[in-house]
Amino acid sequence: MFSMVYLLFSVSFPAGSGVQGFDANVGTKGDSLNCTLVGGWFSGFDYTVFVKDTIAYIGDGVCLRILNVKDPSNPVVLGMVKVPSFVRGIYVSDTLAYVGDWGDGLRIINVKDPTNPSEVGYYDTGSDAYGVYVVDTLAYVADWGDGLRIINVKDPTNPSEVGYYDTGWYAWDVYVVDTLAYVADDGDGLRIINVKDPENPTEMGYYITGDYALGVYVVDTLAYVADGNNGLRIINVKDPTNPTEVGYYDTGGYAWDIYVVDTLAYVADYSDGLRIINVKDPTNPSEVGYYDTGSLAHGVYVVDTLAYVADYSDGLRIINVKDPTNPTEVGYYDTGSYAYGVYVIDTLAYVADGYDGLYIIKFAGSSTGIKKKEPDLSMNMLGNGFKMSFYLERSERVSIKVFDIGGRYVSTPVDRVLSSGYHTFRWKGRPGVYFVRVEIGGKKMMERVVIVK
DSSP states (O other), rough: OOOOOOOOOOOOTTTTTTSSOOOOOOOEEEEEEEEEEEEOOSSSSSSEEETTTTTEEETTTEEEEEEEEEETTTOOEEEEOOOOEEEEEEEEEEEEEEETTTTTTTEEEEEETTTSSEEEEOOSSSSOOOOOETTTEEEEEOBBBBEEEEEOOOOSSEEEEEEOOSSSSSEEEEEEETTTEEEEOBOEEEEHHHHESSTEEEEEEEESSSOOBOOOETTTEEEEEEEEEEEEEEEEEESSSEEEEEEEEOOSSOOOOEEETEEEEEEBBBOOOOEEEEEESSOOOOEEEEESSSBBOEEEEEEEETEEEEOOOTTEEEEOSSTTTSSSEEEEEEEOOOOOOEEEEEEEEEEEEEETTTEEEEEEOOOOOOOOOOOOOEEETTEEEEEHHHEEEEEEEEEEEEEEEEETEEEEEEEEOOOOOEEEEEEOSHHHHHEEEETTEEEEEEEEEOOOO
């Protein structure tokens, strides 16, 4: 077996030459297994990527760049908007992109026409906007040294802060469920903020996790925290006024990112690669398998029986976890810079690769043998609304949005990752005709609802 090596030639253009774009045609080392580079945008610095339908939104240094990836072998730049500092986080909802700008707060970009995106509003959050989570008309910003900021974006041209809570340390990540915001707050652990009254957010409870809380993932009444040197911490948040640790597992490395599917937690554990923790009994989590990815596991994204790991200088690693006690590498692509994050749709992995920009990589390995079933969904009419019930085989992002007969947005009953199992949501409205748009795991459905007096 031999490796194919590509030589990288960098071409730079003088200021004022009128030439824009990237410095190199291909920025890759090219060493791979069962993976093919089908396209990309090889410019940096790219720390984050968000993909919706056939559009990829990437943080290209000081720019939010919008790419049409319908043909991933030939991504086309549709438009771009410059921000004052550095794109660190991206969240897209409907026709707006919410950008966490490291050093310059929350930027709101109108992307209804992706060929002509424009900033319609911004709010200087005071510190470094690291993470953004949007629910209805509120944007929740993990603002590093300034804690949690709650921004009213109902009028995106005039966003205003309605409340904030100084979490005490450095807010890295935020996860919102109903009226609670869960903040991974570095040395101050997990903070639980009541945002029912966003003008007066109050801390309901907290748990000092012991090291540096960098990421949080909430499923039902449990919060899973990636806690740096202390590994995985599992916090019972059923009573948010008194969160208690029910279990933990020292992963051995430095827990940076976490992804939970059913009874397994997948931890990107930096120098210790991918750790797979059985959390069926959260009071006694146990490692069932691990895979040394070779470099520094920075991000993880799980689809069916495959775990995609952004492995810093070793690029993208694809691990078969069908048998979690014996995870095996079935594919890899050694990107040219530092793989920070990965976003997966079907067989394509979108890798944010630092100085080398965006890589679009197709996995061509053997099938997992598992086909994802359509969610079992039913809708029943109530006197003044509807009840929607469905079953998920595995954790999925679920978005339910309501629009009036004129196509105007009305409400978002849910927009977050839900655990496997049965779920029910109710929505009440005034008499009229509504359309309910449901997105579950990339599948889209539209239902018509009529509410009579």
